[in-house]
Amino acid sequence: MMQPGDVLIQIEDLTKVFYTDEIETHALSGVHLAVNKGEYVAMSGPSGCGKSTLLSIIGLLDTPTAGRYFLNGKPVENLDFAERARIRNQEIGFIFQSFNLIGDLTVYENVELPLTYRQRMPSAERKKRVMEALERVGMAHRLRHYPSQLSGGQQQRVAVARALAGHPSILLADEPTGNLDSRNGEAVMELLANLHKDGATICMVTHDPRFAKHAQREVHLFDGKVVAEEELKKLMAEVQV
Amino acid sequence: MNGLIQDIRYALRQLRKNPGFTAVAVTTLALGIGANTAIFTVVNALLLKMLPVTSPQRLIAVGDPTNVNAESSGTPQTDIFSYPLYKELRDSNSVFSGLCAAASDHHIEVETGEEQSANESVTGRMASGNYFNVLGVQPAAGRLFSSSDDRDENANPVVVLGYDYWQRKFAGSSSVIGKDVRLNGFPFTVIGVAPAGFEGDVVGERMALFVPLSMQPEIVRGRHWRNSPHVSWLLLIGRLKPGITPAQAEANLNLVFQQALRGNYGATLTADDMREIRDNRIAVSLGGVGLSDLRGDYRTSLLLLMGIVGLVLLIACVNVANLLFARASRRNREIAIRLAIGANRGRLLRQFLSESILLALLGGGAGSLLAIWGVRLLVGMFGSGTILPLAPDWRVLAFTTGVSVIAGILFGLFPALQTLRVHVSPALKDAGRATAEKSSRFGLGKGLIAGQIALSLLVLFSAGLLLRSLQNLLKQDLGYDRTRLVIARVDAVSAGYTSEKMKQLAEQLVARLRNTPGVRAATYSKNGLFSGSQSAKEIIVPGFNTDNPDDRIATTDNVGPDYFRVVGMHVVAGRGIEARDTETSARVAVVNEAMVKYFFSGQNPVGRQFTIDDPDSRDKPITVVGISHDAKVNSLRDPVKPRIYLPFQQIPDPRQIVLEAQVAGSPSAVVSNVLGQIKATDSHLPIRFVNTLDQLVNDSAASSTALAKLSGFLAGLALLLACVGLYGVMSYTVAGRTREMGVRMALGARRSDVMAMIVREAMLLVAAGLIVGVPLALLGGRVLNSFLFGLKTTDPLSLITVLLLLTTVAVLAGLIPARRAAKVDPMVALRYE
Known part of the structure; x- marks a missing residue:
């Protein structure tokens, strides 16, 4: 049994509906999910199943239409923009499929960026954290380079360093290997595994079963709902038929 | 602070990485801010x-500080002062630690006595002995004159040289101290040099020299103004005692004035003088900014131009805002x-504003360079003799910086706020989806363009009104042919x-002039046409009754024989002034039609009599x-006033001669x-002076001409900016x-259909701008009411002209992107994105 104090993310009956002019799209319907501190969870499912929407809500980039979301035991679904920004900055580290580094900033500046949004962090402290993060991902030798001067794998390592620099409670990775070749993809997965080994909590969205296996636990989504692995297989088979 | 430095560093990098954007934005802002800086300078x-x-802030100007070069004989004045009234105010006030008086003379002939140095005519200031002491000025060399140098008339022929004149004429040599120079033929001893930078108390004039007031009869030869209560020629500047406010100073001066009227000063005045001035009030104003007649002529014009350049800057800001809108849509991902x-x-707002303010400051810097050229252009409107202290000071710097920062916030805020509304998740996942938001996001940009067109219409209409007004002013029938006369005084x-x-x-x-090649006929007068001198008298016309003496005033001139024929004024009844009207003949006058209408109820006055209401003339x-x-004889703008022409030969004291020569060909060739x-x-x-009448008339309208031309130039700039803006938005769209x-083309649209669609969209923007702009322009036109001549603030011709101009230019601006749209290859376009 999980102890209440160990739960980092608690999601109850979460629903997300997108409204366009005439169409209502239910991206998530009654999702329940709990992620413990130090856990490595992979979220998988077919394209359009709602896994990225769920990750966006977990990362406070989006808000649910209904349901409850507790982060570190505190409800977060109704926070104002400034408070959500503060939590994103201090509690969450993002790793995106397309790296999302800022092309006009150097490697050092990209990694430093989240720290610059923190109030009163001395520059010496910022520098220490940036260097630690870059050394951790093996990119400390490319401080002055711009993203365009790096390979895809190197860019994703810099993105991981940026996510780590703020010492977040949780790392959220959205298809972190999606834009990488298999060798670089494996390297990034290894990096995430090492981070997990050192105590990081990780939620990763992937549609690739090979990478999902790196996680401790796999959450399967289908049509906006969390389903068991067996049920997913059955549903997928039905779809194929 | 650290974050701000990072923002600025990043902003600089952004600007460097987008040189095209930076160049266009900086140039646009430079034009807008430069125009503002030039006018503000x-x-x-x-x-x-x-x-x-x-401590210039403790100085108070007494009288009308714009009446710098005025001199009035007859009834005492209280906007300029006679020497006896100045003495009363100086000696009896309790509010000033010192009160000085001064007057200028623009025709002081200087002879240095050195063979290689030619005589020259300079402008000098005749000033009371306490002048330098009250102003708080120290000599650059030698000494400045003091009260002891200004006691008895003509007793102390000393002169203080202006610094620039000393440098230019005497190469800054201190050996000139103690030497004699002749001023208007009278020997003066140079005792010192005024400090560098101090050019006198008159803004716009650089004094070559300063002499004590007591030397007036030797500077303005043949006239003894110093002891006359009837010659007003001085303006006063006082230094407030500690703790005294300007209002207290004004109250005290008026009390002293009233006491003076009841005392010895009043005893020197006639009953008529007393009646005229007993209710006058002496006005005071801040004196630290100096005195200036230019201020009276140009103050409102300059403030109006400030308003117009403000609008031009606003239009420039809209252009840059639209550039930022376009750029912002490419930065969605970064923001996300x-x-x-x-x-x-x-x-993030701070970061965006840092970028836009930095951009504006760069524009301000470039604009300051443009302003140097603009200021030269502007100063031309004051005439060649005007010397203004145009070196940029902290005020100009603060203004340019302030305007730049405000402009940066203005054009940066809306795009920044709009950018911050980005939807994070889609932008992070798919940059392409962000592109789908472009058109809706650019809706605000289109709205701004419509606003920009409305503002341009306002500026164009204002300029149109001013230009049409100038045309009316200069082309009006003056009542004679202005192109065939040469005037000399x-x-x-x-x-x-x-x-x-x-x-x-x-x-x-006149006899000599008549025999001059090119001269057809010649005559003379006392005041003449547009010579800067005028006279007026109270008159008594039997049958014309009024209680207010001011309602009995007519302007006068004293003219020689043949005056009306020579200047080309038509005598509609009776005769003109002729050679038979001599000192001993019967006293006669020719009056104008306005005089007939006003004083004689429109009935033919030939043969009727009137008298001039002064003690010497009442019985004549x-x-x-x-x-x-x-x-029109003095002003193009003022309506024609009742006027009396008296024979020159019948006045006891003509005081000056104005010559009028009618020429056969070009007047300038005869000058x-x-x-x-x-x-x-x-x-x-x-x-x-000797000049063509045409030039004198044009000079009298110098401020109107300058205002109209400058507003026309600014309107052109506004039109250019608005069209660039429209072109930019349509191109981006x-x-x-x-x-x-x-x-569309794959579905069968012809190239002309696509072109028409784009032009129609551009015209919709223009129409939206015009719908807002027309009422705005009509409202704005009301502000110009006092500047206009011969047309209403709703002048339909001006409005229709600018509407057509704006529409035509806007169509052209829309056509270029429309042609580009029509050239799209459907196959290529369908593979696009």
Whole structure:
């Protein structure tokens, strides 16, 4: 049994509906999910199943239409923009499929960026954290380079360093290997595994079963709902038929 | 602080990475901010800059500080002062630690006595002995004169040189101290040099020298103004005692004035004088900014121009805002990343504003360079003799910086706020989806363009009104042919001519002029046409009754024989002034039609009599012998006033001679001949000016001309900016809709259909702008009411012209992107994105 104090993310009956002019799209319907501190969870499912929407809500980039979301035991679904920004900055580290580094900033500046949004962090402290993060991902030798001067794998390592620099409670990775070749993809997965080994909590969205296996636990989504692995297989088979 | 430095560093990098964007934005802003800086530099020099003296904020100007070069004989004045009234105010006030008086003379002939140095005519200031002490000025060399140098008339012929004149004429040599120079033929001893930067208390004039007031009779020869209560010629500046406010100073001066009227000063005045001035009030104003007649002429024009350049800057800001809108849509992803990693919107807003303010400051810097050229252009409107303190000071710097920062916030805020509304998740996942938001996001940009067109219409309409007004002003019928006259003014009094001799001189001069090549006919008068001098008298007309003496005033001139024929004024009834109207003949006058209408109820006054209401003339009735057609004689703007033309030969004291020569060909070709004939008559006769009447008339409208031309230039700039803005928005719209164009053409649209669609969209923007702009322009036109001549603020011709102009130019601006849209290859377009 999980102890209440160990739960980092608690999601109850979460629903997300997108409204366009005439169409209502239910991206998530009654999702329940709990992620413990130090856990490595992979979220998988077919394209359009709602896994990225769920990750966006977990990362406070989006808000649910209904349901409850507790982060570190505190409800977060109704926070104002400034408070959500503060939590994103201090509690969450993002790793995106397309790296999302800022092309006009150097490697050092990209990694430093989240720290610059923190109030009163001395520059010496910022520098220490940036260097630690870059050394951790093996990119400390490319401080002055711009993203365009790096390979895809190197860019994703810099993105991981940026996510780590703020010492977040949780790392959220959205298809972190999606834009990488298999060798670089494996390297990034290894990096995430090492981070997990050192105590990081990780939620990763992937549609690739090979990478999902790196996680401790796999959450399967289908049509906006969390389903068991067996049920997913059955549903997928039905779809194929 | 650290974050701000990072923002600025990043902003610099952004600008460097987008040189095209930076160049266009900086150039646009430079034009807008530069125009503002140029106008403000002149406003600052003329209206705001303090004199380089001790504590200028404690100085108070007494009287009308714009009446710098005025001199009035007759009824005492309280906007300029006689020396006796100045003495009363100086000695009896309790609010000033010192009160000084001064007047300028623009025709001081300087002879240094050195062979290689030619004589020259300079402007100098006759000033009370306490002048330098009150202003708080220290000498650059030698000493400055003091009260002890200004006690008895003509007793202390000393002169202080202006610093620039000392440098130019004497190479800054201190050996000139103690030497004699002749001023208007009278020897003066140079005792010192005024400090560098101090050019006197008159803004716009650089004084070459300063002499004590007691030397007035030797500077303005033939006139003894110093002890006359009837010659007002001085403006006063006082230094407030500690703790005294300007309002207290004004109250005290008026109390002293009233006491003076009841005391010895009042005893020197006639009953008529007392009646005229007993209710006058002496006004005071801040004196630290110096005195200036230019201020009166140009103050409102400059403030209006400030308003117009403000609008031009606003239009420029809209252009840059639209550039930022376009750029912002390419930065969606960057913003989404920053938001995702925890930047709050306030922090990002600060970053965007840092970028836009930095851009504006760069524009301000470039604009300051443009302003140097602009200021030169502006100063041209004041005339060649004007010297304004135009060196940029902290005020100009603060203004340019302030305007740049405000502009940066103005054009940066909306795009920044709009950018911050990015949807983070889609932008992070798919940059393409962000593109789908472009057109809706650019809706605000289109709205801004419509606003920009409305503002441009306002500026264009204002300029149109001012230009049409100027045209009306200059093309109006003056009542005579202004293109065929040469006018000259000579100062016979200074040359020692008595009244009797002066009348003979006038005849001699005219006789010579008549024989001058190119001159058809010549005459003379006291005031003449547009010569800067005028006279007015209270008159008594039997049957015309009024309680207010001011309602009995008519302007007057004293003219020689043949005056009306020579200047081309039509005598509509009776006769003109003729050679038979001599000193001993019956007193006669020709009156104008306005006089007939006002004083004689429109009935023919020929043969009727009136008198001039002063003690010397009341018993000498004047018979009207003719009526002249109404003519404008001094001002293009003022309506024609009742005017009396009296024979020159019948006035006891003519004081000056104005010569009028009618020429056969081009007047400017005859100017030098006229000058030569005057010199040939008497080589020592001071000639105040010789010029074509056309030029004198144009000079009298200098401020209107400058205002109209400058507003026309600014309107052109506004039009250019608005069209660039429209072109930019339409180009951007077309570029973002390449695929749509391809689809349309794939579905059968012809190139002309696509072109028409884009032009229609551009015209919709223009129409929206015009719908807002027309009422705005009509409202704005009301502000110009006092500047207009011969047209209403709703002048339909001006409005229709600018509407057509704006629409035509806007169509052209829309056509270029429309042609580009029509050239889209459907196959290529469908593969696009």
